[in-house]
Amino acid sequence: MxxxxxxxxxxxxxxxxxxxxxxxxxxxxxxxxxxxxxxxxxxxxxxxxxxxxxxxRDALRHLAAVRYDAFGDMGGHLSWSVALLDDGGNGVVLTSIHGRSEARTYAKSVSAWRCDQQLSPEETEAIEAARP
Incomplete structure (x- = not known):
């Protein structure tokens, strides 16, 4: 045992x-x-x-588009401004103005949610709409 x-x-x-x-x-x-x-x-x-x-943080993650009629005699909201921005508010705002016979496109650089160039009310609205 x-x-x-x-x-x-x-x-x-x-x-x-x-x-x-x-x-x-x-x-x-x-x-x-x-x-x-x-x-x-x-x-x-x-x-x-x-x-x-x-x-x-550097990716263009904040996006907003604004459609509008640039001219009173045009309809359909064919003009637009779009903001493409990163977390710091750096990027670009693109605008296309659609008229009867032509369309013009503009690009303005944005830094820290501000632009050195004069912005249209629609461009300002696009930047503010893209801000988190």
Whole structure:
């Protein structure tokens, strides 16, 4: 009976040793710097997401279009102004004035939600509509 108890104790100690080794192997991939310790690949993904967000600030994400009649005798709202801006309000406002015999298109650069050139009321409306 004593032999059986000793054998059971040896098996239990061996199982405990295997569990400790397995735990060390699992923890090897985890940073041990506080309660929010995460695997290295998760930290790398966080850095990638932060880099993508930084790149996205320069994307022309704020868009707005205004359609209107530039001339009283024309109908159909064929003239338009569209603002294409990034998070900082930098980009361009495009305008197309449609007349009976021609259409003219203008582009004005916008910096920090402002333009150095004089804006029409419709261009100003497009920029304000694009602002978050």
């Amino acid at each position: 004593v032999v059986l108890d000793v054998f059971t104790l040896v098996v239990a100690l061996a199982a405990l040793g295997c569990a400790v080794l397995a735990l060390r192997t699992v923890r090897a991939g985890v940073r041990r710097e506080g309660p929010d310790a995460l695997p290295e690949d998760v930290l790398g993904l966080r850095q990638e997401v932060a880099a993508l967000r930084a790149e996205g």
